[in-house]
Amino acid sequence: MSLLVVGSVALDTVETPFGRAEDAIGGSATYFTAAASYFVHTQLVGVVGADFPKGGIEFLQSRDVDLSGLVRLPGKSFRWSGVYSFDLSSRETLDTQLGVFAEFQPRIPESFRDAEWVFLGNIDPALQIDVLDQVRNPRLVACDTMNFWIEGKRDTLLELLSRVDMILLNDSEARELSGDHNLSRAARWIQARGPRYVVVKKGEHGAVLFTPTSVFFAPGYPLEEVFDPTGAGDAFAGGMMGSLAVAGGLDDADLRRAVIYGSAMGSFAVERFSVQRFEDLRNGEIEERVRHFRDMMVFELPIPVNVNV
Amino acid sequence: MSLLVVGSVALDTVETPFGRAEDAIGGSATYFTAAASYFVHTQLVGVVGADFPKGGIEFLQSRDVDLSGLVRLPGKSFRWSGVYSFDLSSRETLDTQLGVFAEFQPRIPESFRDAEWVFLGNIDPALQIDVLDQVRNPRLVACDTMNFWIEGKRDTLLELLSRVDMILLNDSEARELSGDHNLSRAARWIQARGPRYVVVKKGEHGAVLFTPTSVFFAPGYPLEEVFDPTGAGDAFAGGMMGSLAVAGGLDDADLRRAVIYGSAMGSFAVERFSVQRFEDLRNGEIEERVRHFRDMMVFELPIPVNVNV
Numbered sequence: 001m002s003l004l005v006v007g008s009v010a011l012d013t014v015e016t017p018f019g020r021a022e023d024a025i026g027g028s029a030t031y032f033t034a035a036a037s038y039f040v041h042t043q044l045v046g047v048v049g050a051d052f053p054k055g056g057i058e059f060l061q062s063r064d065v066d067l068s069g070l071v072r073l074p075g076k077s078f079r080w081s082g083v084y085s086f087d088l089s090s091r092e093t094l095d096t097q098l099g100v101f102a103e104f105q106p107r108i109p110e111s112f113r114d115a116e117w118v119f120l121g122n123i124d125p126a127l128q129i130d131v132l133d134q135v136r137n138p139r140l141v142a143c144d145t146m147n148f149w150i151e152g153k154r155d156t157l158l159e160l161l162s163r164v165d166m167i168l169l170n171d172s173e174a175r176e177l178s179g180d181h182n183l184s185r186a187a188r189w190i191q192a193r194g195p196r197y198v199v200v201k202k203g204e205h206g207a208v209l210f211t212p213t214s215v216f217f218a219p220g221y222p223l224e225e226v227f228d229p230t231g232a233g234d235a236f237a238g239g240m241m242g243s244l245a246v247a248g249g250l251d252d253a254d255l256r257r258a259v260i261y262g263s264a265m266g267s268f269a270v271e272r273f274s275v276q277r278f279e280d281l282r283n284g285e286i287e288e289r290v291r292h293f294r295d296m297m298v299f300e301l302p303i304p305v306n307v308n309v
Numbered sequence: 310m311s312l313l314v315v316g317s318v319a320l321d322t323v324e325t326p327f328g329r330a331e332d333a334i335g336g337s338a339t340y341f342t343a344a345a346s347y348f349v350h351t352q353l354v355g356v357v358g359a360d361f362p363k364g365g366i367e368f369l370q371s372r373d374v375d376l377s378g379l380v381r382l383p384g385k386s387f388r389w390s391g392v393y394s395f396d397l398s399s400r401e402t403l404d405t406q407l408g409v410f411a412e413f414q415p416r417i418p419e420s421f422r423d424a425e426w427v428f429l430g431n432i433d434p435a436l437q438i439d440v441l442d443q444v445r446n447p448r449l450v451a452c453d454t455m456n457f458w459i460e461g462k463r464d465t466l467l468e469l470l471s472r473v474d475m476i477l478l479n480d481s482e483a484r485e486l487s488g489d490h491n492l493s494r495a496a497r498w499i500q501a502r503g504p505r506y507v508v509v510k511k512g513e514h515g516a517v518l519f520t521p522t523s524v525f526f527a528p529g530y531p532l533e534e535v536f537d538p539t540g541a542g543d544a545f546a547g548g549m550m551g552s553l554a555v556a557g558g559l560d561d562a563d564l565r566r567a568v569i570y571g572s573a574m575g576s577f578a579v580e581r582f583s584v585q586r587f588e589d590l591r592n593g594e595i596e597e598r599v600r601h602f603r604d605m606m607v608f609e610l611p612i613p614v615n616v617n618v
Contacts, residue, residue, distance in 0.1 A: 216606075
């Protein structure tokens, strides 16, 4: 049940109404593996600069992530800096310094090429395709993307779509990609371009899974304190892919359960800065949270006959 | 299982990307009873002008609504006119003419005063309180409100809150009323002012029920065509209260089921202009839709052990 992720490993400087974290470890592959590691052994492909802190590497090692695909190059690590609005509903990017990430050419180690489950984090779709050319026979390939690629590399992104089984993206990205404001129609439009499974992430409003034959809704976990939304989507993907890899199948039941585990892991990610929540998160807390999701979604039909009238 | 609603009966002129309806029957009490009538006999208290069309009255009669509390006064009916944005996510009010509604003083007929289930549609909170002074011993009182009263009659609205069991309001109203952007905290704030049950409507993102001990999420129904969002919230309330009245209880199971029936009725309301969808909606379609809600929300735990690894 090997799980491969290719994506960014970065240093984030984040300001939220609750404080500020400077050069904290982040990046899509970091959040993804931090979450996925609770389910399976994860293989990471990425690049860091000479300045990437020992503590970051040690954290990933502590999560039992296979780092043989993590290259360290002379130069600076990818750095992102942003500030969130008072209600955390939007954020402004203050600075992006690609550093060694500008030259990133994913090289998949031989020992990773038989990975059954593959997640292509949010990087240039040309690089995502390049990864697909290196893996042999995955059970499932899922990808993420963002508005930057939808606007700037649309054709390449559409080529990628024709080669993946699943895409995870947020609601505004689904609308922009399809040119349709209606989310159901947008998902059908995307499915027609390739991915059988479309997962639309809606932040505090939860996530929706569209399969060829069904729709599944997961609510956003009702946290009373959201500390730092950075990485929630990547932790969601890590929980989802990790859960799928453990179950080993792609039935509706597997996919739905995976969306719930993804939602749970995303909800943990935002409880602290950076990947800090995954430093002490216990398996029992994850199981408790997914049960809480179930408690928040069950109801009974039909209406009983009221005998008192 | 008598259900009483007090609210507006109006003539709406609505423009959406799909067309325009002129002087179509609308108003909170109209949408509410149109939906609730599929569950129980409904008692309506409201006012119309001399110009209110015979067809509107006949529609309500066809839904078996008790109109002994609907007063007709000389003058014009309440008229609202608005235009929706291309994606239906926002609307602009073009004109509001209160007409006879400006003088509305709800008089609850003697035969309505023992109503067990009472819904106070979105009108001046002073009038909502006035209704409460006229009913005798309701099982449940629920109310709606809007930003206009939150901003303009806050103290009266808070007095009302201390006297109701349930409030239905949308997410922006919950945030404005509580002064808290976090929806969970906002709901707790409102509960502390009186209503045990807070139902937050989030449009396409569904609805959330907060009880003293639990949270329940209902998704928005994934319609590919939304024709006219007017009245969705009132039809939601009608379905919810109607379902509660039929079941006759206030257990968690009753409340959750009612939120689903409310969501279903709200989703039907937007499929056509005005209350047109309720002219031919069949009970079987309602049952089919609530089963579809269940299909979109079920999942299995825990992760099965994958024997193939």
